[in-house]
Amino acid sequence: MTDPDCLFCKIAARQIPAAFVHEDDEVVAFRDIAPQVPTHVVLVPRAHVAGLNDLTPELAPLVGRVALVAKDLAGQLGIAGSGWRLVANCGPDAGQTIHHLHFHLLGGAPMGARMA
Secondary structure, three states, X not given: OOOOOOHHHHHHOOOXXXXXXXXXXXXXXXXXXXXXXXXXXXXXXXXXXXXXXXXXXXXXXXXXXXXXXXXXXHHHOOOOOOOEEEEXXXXXXXXXXXXXXXXXXXXXXXXXXXXX
């Protein structure tokens, strides 16, 4: 399922260009256009899910798949050894601006206690 008005659905369908670093049947990952740290990749399930509050038990394997893709990308992008962070924002107070479940893979610089 996709949403024809969703930015991330359009990116996953390659209707909008992005700097892809991973693509499979379930998940795409691309470089963030406004990186917060040297390595900042956005991981997006192809299936349209508005956010973490919309997860169901049936979607647990998809979220697990995203985490495994993030781990693999951390290795490929050279940040696995020094450390990395996987962040998902949920709702306006958390800073979610695109209502399609997505995760930010962050690394390549010390982040300390900073959460974003």
